[in-house]
Amino acid sequence: MSSAAPHVTGQDHVGPDHLWSVDEHLEDILATVRPLEPIELHLLDAQGCVLVEDITVPVSLPPFDNSSMDGYAVRVADVAGASEEFPAALEVVGDVAAGQAEPLPVGPGQAARIMTGAPLPPGAETVVPVEWTDGGLGEGPVRGMLARSLGPEGATGHVHVYRPAEARAHVRAKGSDVKAGARALEAGTILGPPQIGLLAAIGRGTVRVRPRPRVVVLSTGSELVQPDAELRTGQIYDSNSFALTAAARDAGAIAYRVGAVADDAETLRSTIEDQLVRADLMVTTGGVSVGAYDVVKEALSHVGDEDEPGSGIDFRKLAMQPGKPQGFGSIGPDHTPLLALPGNPVSSYVSFELFVRPAIRALMGLPDVHRPTIRATLTADKALTSPKGRRQFLRGTYAEGKVTPVGGAGSHLVAALAHADALIAVPEDTVSVEPGTEVEVVLLGR
Numbered sequence: 529m530s531s532a533a534p535h536v537t538g539q540d541h542v543g544p545d546h547l548w549s550v551d552e553h554l555e556d557i558l559a560t561v562r563p564l565e566p567i568e569l570h571l572l573d574a575q576g577c578v579l580v581e582d583i584t585v586p587v588s589l590p591p592f593d594n595s596s597m598d599g600y601a602v603r604v605a606d607v608a609g610a611s612e613e614f615p616a617a618l619e620v621v622g623d624v625a626a627g628q629a630e631p632l633p634v635g636p637g638q639a640a641r642i643m644t645g646a647p648l649p650p651g652a653e654t655v656v657p658v659e660w661t662d663g664g665l666g667e668g669p670v671r672g673m674l675a676r677s678l679g680p681e682g683a684t685g686h687v688h689v690y691r692p693a694e695a696r697a698h699v700r701a702k703g704s705d706v707k708a709g710a711r712a713l714e715a716g717t718i719l720g721p722p723q724i725g726l727l728a729a730i731g732r733g734t735v736r737v738r739p740r741p742r743v744v745v746l747s748t749g750s751e752l753v754q755p756d757a758e759l760r761t762g763q764i765y766d767s768n769s770f771a772l773t774a775a776a777r778d779a780g781a782i783a784y785r786v787g788a789v790a791d792d793a794e795t796l797r798s799t800i801e802d803q804l805v806r807a808d809l810m811v812t813t814g815g816v817s818v819g820a821y822d823v824v825k826e827a828l829s830h831v832g833d834e835d836e837p838g839s840g841i842d843f844r845k846l847a848m849q850p851g852k853p854q855g856f857g858s859i860g861p862d863h864t865p866l867l868a869l870p871g872n873p874v875s876s877y878v879s880f881e882l883f884v885r886p887a888i889r890a891l892m893g894l895p896d897v898h899r900p901t902i903r904a905t906l907t908a909d910k911a912l913t914s915p916k917g918r919r920q921f922l923r924g925t926y927a928e929g930k931v932t933p934v935g936g937a938g939s940h941l942v943a944a945l946a947h948a949d950a951l952i953a954v955p956e957d958t959v960s961v962e963p964g965t966e967v968e969v970v971l972l973g974r
Contacts, residue, residue, distance in 0.1 A: 601652035814871030923948035
């Protein structure tokens, strides 16, 4: 399924040294990415997907009056004035169990032993909890009902009721949850466990949704090794692909992590081509700067679709810190969107939050693709500095209207990132922010 339009950008009108703003880059991405085509899925397969249709209730919930207690279905007049000193003695005509098809009428002076969820039988007006009775045992108030196999006598004989009950006490009315014809769920709803449960309760076995996007995350760098492997001189563990795969799943995608690819352009091109078959979105990390070994830029700068002018990957400089070098475009026969992120851990994660997460949410067809943004008061030991002309994103922790920086501005500080739950956004024209100043904060994980 196609997830992107042919990629034609403002790059056609600017030079290679143009410094893109954060907003320009994001607008270009969101103008290119298209929501995935809807499909019909079984309920459990639809978890995490977005509805594309309103769901109308075909049958009321509950579909019939039923008992909310284990007890006895009776007529109100028959238990009026009942007390422990003068209990009402009623003839037990049988059991009414949940799922029982045949109605069991209750007449004057009669009671039917009823289970939670069972339909209120004809003639009965209320339910007396079993704890208000002797359970048919004649030995005073009981605490509960014996299983049918252990106490078959409870379904016959007589029961003594020690308290009166008002009309329709302990009765769940038909349609008290939701009535037939009402709208159960709106188009645009993300299907979580409660929504899946509601769909099942109203008899829907399948539902029409936009599927969860399939995102392939690939890191590059000959220095990268897998966790648990032994580090040799000059090597580091590949953390980016794990962090970004987890972030893609958190955003709602089905994410696949590909092991780190060495700094070889041909190997990278081949790996990406192999992965396109299972990708609605490709994400690479590393190799997008200006170094001699920046393999992503080398491999993809001239890759395009010969049949579709304007496709291919653009590599840009953004007026932001961290994350200045970025790449974006489409690749392959289905014009699969590809976002190329920087390799420093903080740079790649901040870039994911600002650009990749919105793209994933756009593929899902969600109207609001952004993290919540609020204003908060900066608490810090000293003023924050920011490079002029760059929008800086500092890691922070937010609580009760205040935000505190975590770690420094370095794009390698992954330990500080692990303790952050917010990004502090410092505008391009601001070079210093004093403590007590109100700042813009992007809330992560919400």
